[in-house]
Amino acid sequence: MLQSMTGFGSARLDADQYSISVEIRSLNSKSMDLSVRLPKFLSDREYDIRNMVQRALVRGKVGVNIEFSKNKAQKAKNTINKELLQAYYNELDAVADTLGAGKEELFRLALHMPEVLQQEQEEEVTDADWDKVQPLLEEAIQNLNTFRxxxxxxxxxxxxxxxxxxxxxxxxxxxxxxxxxxxxxxxxxxxxxxxxxxxxxxxxxxxxxxxxxxxxxxxxxxxxxxxxxxxxxxxxxxxxxxxxxxxxxxxxxxxxxxxxxxxxxxxxxxxxxxxxxxxxxxxxxxxxxxxx
Missing domain, CATH: 1.20.120 (Four Helix Bundle (Hemerythrin (Met), subunit A))
Structure with a gap:
């Protein structure tokens, strides 16, 4: 049975920490014309992705787009080093007493002193996450072939x-x-x-x-x-x-x-x-x- 070269297929994974989406579009072409857009952590997997797509789709002007995004609840947060904030505040208060200066801005100044606000480290995406991306890519390819x-x-x-x-x-x-x-x-x-x-x-x-x-x-x-x-x-x-x-x-x-x-x-x-x-x-x- 004939297959069209025109098609669209997608797949998505929504985990607690992040979301991964895969979209593949195909138009007619005399040969395989493949373009791939990947997140940084998959850059060393481009060769594998290209091979998978080329073997499965054979021919066409194909565009693959894989996106990775952190969920809002998992994005970087700031925490306050309370002990360091207290130390800075006490020191500023003492200096203000010595100089006879006003104390209205002491808290704001102490809050912005070095290392008082600390950013939590984001969870690093590792090569192990390829095991999550690969099935999504296979699903998107299958959906595109069904469309075709x-x-x-x-x-x-x-x-x-x-x-x-x-x-x-x-x-x-x-x-x-x-x-x-x-x-x-x-x-x-x-x-x-x-x-x-x-x-x-x-x-x-x-x-x-x-x-x-x-x-x-x-x-x-x-x-x-x-x-x-x-x-x-x-x-x-x-x-x-x-x-x-x-x-x-x-x-x-x-x-x-x-x-x-x-x-x-x-x-x-x-x-x-x-x-x-x-x-x-x-x-x-x-x-x-x-x-x-």
Whole structure:
């Protein structure tokens, strides 16, 4: 079944001390185009993250964003060294008595003396937290692939509708082909009557040229090859592995046979069918650009 290259997947862990979120976005691209944004403590894990994403997503313009944030209750706090504050205050009070200075600002001054306000150390994030991030990354990748698969189902239905339309137009072409050939024979008979009376008429040469001419107008082989290409395209759509590039190649072969039928047909009705087949094929090619 087809998978779209467009997708989004996310995962989140909310612990007592912190939160970790992982988001992955994917757009269509001819190859893997991966960009990664990480918190500092995961910088030495970028290689592992890239490998995980590349193996799982294969192709696309992919952006990975991992964010780490401390919960409010766990953010840095200030504590007061009460003994040191008391010592500073007593010393300032004594100096104020000696100098006869006012004592209104003594508490504020003591509070801002060195080491009175002490900041609690934040809990350091260690490499052990990779064990928490890795499952989140795997979950986000899985969610993105689910998104891609859901989009792929819609793409499959749309593309197979275009393929079925080409089959119908080819059937109409095949149905009209005997009429086309009879019209061509009629024109040839008319030309034979006109030139057979000429004194320079060479019957053998004429028959050879007519055989060559009729063979050049015969589209039987092209119709058979086009049927086979449409069948191969349908089989490929339902393969389990990524098939976007292969479908692109098959589409080129389908287009080649349609163009040849158009160039050899020499018939207005079949030319009309060929134009419609080309329109359907262009729709297929547009959608294939977004298939994994």
């Amino acid at each position: 698969s859901d989009e792929g189902k819609a793409l499959t239905a749309e593309i197979m509708g275009y393929i079925d339309r080409i089959r119908i137009l080819l059937a109409e072409t095949d149905k009209h082909d005997p009429v086309r050939m009879e019209n061509i024979r009629g024109r040839i008979r008319g030309h034979i009557k006109e030139i057979s009376v000429s004194e320079h008429f060479d019957k053998n040469r004429f028959e050879q040229e007519m055989v060559y001419y009729i063979e050049k107008l015969d589209i039987a082989e092209e119709k058979v090859r086009l049927v086979n290409h449409l069948h191969y395209f349908t089989e490929t759509v339902y393969l389990p592995e990524p098939t976007g590039k292969k479908l692109g190649f098959i589409s080129q072969e389908i287009g080649r046979e349609i163009n040849t039928i158009g160039s050899k047909a020499n018939d207005a009705t079949i030319q009309h069918h060929v134009v419609e087949m080309k329109e359907e094929l262009e729709k297929i090619k547009e959608q294939i650009n977004n298939i994994l």
